[in-house]
Amino acid sequence: MHPSARIAAAIEVLDDLETRRRPANDAMKDWGLAHRFAGSKDRAAIASLVYDALRRRASARWLMKSETPRAEMIGALVLARGYSPGEIESHFSGEGHAPSPLSADERAALSAADLADAPVWVRGDFPEWLAPQFERAFGERAAEEGRALSARAPLDLRVNALKTTREKALEELTHLGPSACRFAPLGLRIAQAQDGRAPALAAEPAYVRGLVEIQDEGSQIAARLARAAPGEQVLDLCAGGGGKSLAMAAQMDNSGQIYATDTDGRRLTPIFARLDRAGVRNVQVRAPRGPAHDPVGDIAGACDLVLVDAPCTGVGTWRRNPDAKWRMRPGALEQRIKAQDEVLARAAPFVKPGGRLVYVTCSLLCEENEDRVAGFLAAHPDFSAEPAEESLKRAGLDALAGIQSPHGPGLRLSPARHDTDGFYAAVLLRAGV
Structure with a gap:
């Protein structure tokens, strides 16, 4: 497909998103099925254009003084890709499969492009x-x-310490141009190609053999702050696909026990193949079996560590899911706050005296982070917040000094300051007997 035809196709996908309000991946899949002549490179290029427009939707609309998918695309070409008015004119020619020529209003908007007063x-x-x-x-x-x-997010990997070292993994993946992550001691980073495509990691022998796992550097840091140690009893209360359980199992050198559970058993499905590939042997997956059954009720009061990777709005992952921010509604925040309070209250009885509860979100909103921890501490006087500097020191993350939250207990990571996804983590200590 000609580049101009790809732009026209991207506008078509954006129009579908505007009309049907669904995830961008679904819209792209349907477009591909309806246009089978488009090859994989075409589909990847169109997806990249769509995601650029979604990333810059508000500023693109403001720039073009219009809220149409076409305006979003034109604005994104300027803001995300640096196209000049002349380059945009050449692609919006109306010839062949190219979008129709620019209108007088569109030309005027481009000539006056300025976000200074926005x-x-x-x-x-x-x-x-x-x-x-x-x-x-x-x-x-x-x-x-x-x-x-x-902005676009890089591809971050966590080296599986049960099978290899970061130095050996760097050597094995040399052809992908990896670099060591800035803070996470087992992290590798692979920059995306100019078109936004990441390498097909599922076909890489290092991934197939379980030497590396996909995990953002911020998520790796959050797991490390939990300080899972060999021989401990650990509960991952919101385990989902198991990313943090895998990281903690490696920290524990496969000794002790991790109980991985989730309120929705379907979210646990990917964990089994991941555990097998990674060579993890100290994780028990406890799936729910109905509303009257507590899959981890037998370990109440016995856990050295309870990790609560709480359900949240996912604001911190917008680099990877740019369409999610425009589908989010105010009611979603209220629902997440309620769920976070409930899961914290549920987690507390599992922590043994002298143990720790680690609360993590991939959100940057105080309402989901510091406010929730403050409410929990007020209701549970036997818990206290560990000072941020102490959490970093004990986790061996001294290089991250200065990331303590200015709004209360805990630590904050953000793409602007740390080039990671947005994360919040607080270590809460239960008083001993």
Whole structure:
């Protein structure tokens, strides 16, 4: 397909998203099925254009003074790809399968392109209704943090210490151009190609053999802050696909026991193949068997560590899921806050005296992070927050000094400051007997 035809196809996908309000992956899949002549490179290029437009939707609309999918695409070509008005004119020629020529209003908008006077939510490319939450969390840096969440994310890997070392993994993956992550001691980073495509890792022998796992550097740091140690009894209460359980199993050198569970057993499905590939032997998967059955009721009060990777809005993962921020509604935040309070209350009885509860989210909103921890501590006087500096020191992450939250207990990671996904983590200690 000609580049201009790819742009036209991307506008078509954006129009489908606007009309049907569904995940971008679903819309791209349906477009590909309906246009089988498009090869894999064409589909990848179109997807990259779509995601660029979604990342910059607010600023693109503001720039073009229009909220149509076509305006989003034109604005994104300027803001995300640096196209000049002349380059855009050449692609919007109306010839063949190219989009129709620019209108007088579109030319005028391009000639006056300027975001200097735009409100913070436009400059930061996040939903307008979230402006108060972003300004509370980041103050004058709200737009900067929003822009960082609108950038493309790299591909991060965690080296499986049960099978290899980071040095050996770097050597084995040399052809992909990896580099050591800045903070995570077992992290590797692979930059995306210019078209936004990541390498097909599933075909890499190092991945197939379980030497590496896909895991953002921020998630690796959150798992390391939990300090799972050999011989401990650990409960991963919201295990999902098992990423943090796998990381903790390697920290524990396959000794002790991790109990991985989730309220939705379907989310646990991927964990079995991942455990087998990674050579993990100290994880018991406890799937729920109905509302009256507690799959981990027998370990109440016996856990050295309870990890709560809480359900959240996922604001911190917008680099990877740019369409999610535009599908998010205010009611979703209220629902997540309620779920977070419930899972924290459920977690507390599993922590033995002298044990620790580690609360983690991939959100950057105070409402989901510091506020929830403050509410939990007020209701559970036998728990206290470990100072951020102490958490980092004990986890061997001294290089991250200075990431303590300014809003209360815990630590914050963000793409603008640390080039990771957005994460929050707090270590809560239960008093001993």
